[in-house]
Structures are given as C-alpha cells and as structure tokens.
Amino acid sequence: MNTQDEAKSADVCPKCGAKLGEVVTTKSGKKLQRCSAGSWNEETKKNEGCPFVKWLPFEPVTLDEKCPKCGAPLIMTMTRFNKKLKKCSTNVWDPLTKKASGCDYMEWVKGTTEELDEDCPKCGSKLVLFTTAAGKRMKKCSTNKWDKESKSAVGCDYIELLN
Ligand SMILES: [Zn+2]
Numbered sequence: 296m297n298t299q300d301e302a303k304s305a306d307v308c309p310k311c312g313a314k315l316g317e318v319v320t321t322k323s324g325k326k327l328q329r330c331s332a333g334s335w336n337e338e339t340k341k342n343e344g345c346p347f348v349k350w351l352p353f354e355p356v357t358l359d360e361k362c363p364k365c366g367a368p369l370i371m372t373m374t375r376f377n378k379k380l381k382k383c384s385t386n387v388w389d390p391l392t393k394k395a396s397g398c399d400y401m402e403w404v405k406g407t408t409e410e411l412d413e414d415c416p417k418c419g420s421k422l423v424l425f426t427t428a429a430g431k432r433m434k435k436c437s438t439n440k441w442d443k444e445s446k447s448a449v450g451c452d453y454i455e456l457l458n
C-alpha cells in the first residue's frame with residue numbers, strides 16, 4: 296500500500312464507502328472516528344445505520360506521577376495489543392542504535408474505574424465505567440463490589456458491555 300492509498304482509505308468507511316465523521320475522544324482517552332452513515336442513539340443506546348468505528352492510535356500522555364526509580368514523570372502509553380502501560384518518560388527508543396535508553400521502569404495498568412453521571416436501571420445507584428487493561432469497557436453498578444472475606448461479588452449485579 297502506498298501513502299496515497301492510505302490517506303484515501305483513512306477517511307472513507309471500508310464497509311459502506313461513506314465519509315468518516317470527526318475524531319471524538321472517549322471517556323477513557325481513546326480516539327475514534329464513526330462512519331457518517333451511522334450514528335449513536337443516546338436514547339436506545341444503539342448504533343443506527345452503519346456500525347463502522349475506526350479506532351485511532353493512542354497518543355502517550357504525560358502523567359502527574361513520578362517514576363519510583365528515578366523521579367522523572369511517568370507517561371501512559373498503549374501497546375499494539377491495546378494494553379495500557381505506564382513507563383518512565385526518560386525511557387526512549389533510539390531507532391539509530393536500535394536500543395532503548397534511559398530508565399527502564401514500567402508498570403502494566405490494570406482496569407480503571409470512572410464515575411458516570413448515569414443511574415443504574417436496576418437499583419437507581421450511580422453507574423461506573425470500568426475499563427479493563429485490555430481496553431474492554433463496561434458499565435457497572437457502583438454498588439457492585441468484590442467482597443474479600445466472602446470471596447464473592449456483593450451489591451447490585453447490573454452490567455452493560457460496551458464493546
Ligand atoms: Zn459506513
């Protein structure tokens with residue numbers, strides 16, 4: 296594939312040939328473009344029209360956290376396999392020497408939870424958006440917790456998978 300082909304296919308939906316819409320950022324910081332022939336219906340929570348979504352590469356973000364090894368700021372990045380990774384900002388890949396230099400601290404990011412301004416349809420408590428380390432997202436009821444003593448989930452069991 297040459298560069299021209301790539302640029303062309305970049306804004307056209309491979310499913311229906313319509314133009315892709317504007318780049319939007321999800322709550323978990325990922326960027327996507329939806330097919331303009333499709334739209335997200337907030338009321339039915341369903342995709343209408345063409346369901347094509349193009350996920351854009353994750354751009355590394357500098358975090359407000361210090362590297363435990365050397366004290367430099369940490370950055371959040373994502374691997375090819377959609378796993379989130381925190382690593383030291385002094386760690387850089389040198390394409391000339393084909394070697395990584397700087398501090399080698401890294402840490403896999405486990406799932407994250409964000410509070411949502413939405414009520415649970417089952418019990419009326421607030422929902423939270425849970426993102427697994429692999430980038431899967433689901434809405435869960437905030438009352439749903441893991442009880443270490445009984446080794447079982449407690450609270451409301453409402454869950455809605457998003458992707
Ligand atoms: Zn389409």
Ligand SMILES: [Zn+2]
Binds near residue numbers: 364365366385
């Ligand atoms: Zn470091």
Ligand SMILES: [Zn+2]
Binds near residue numbers: 416419437451
């Ligand atoms: Zn609930």
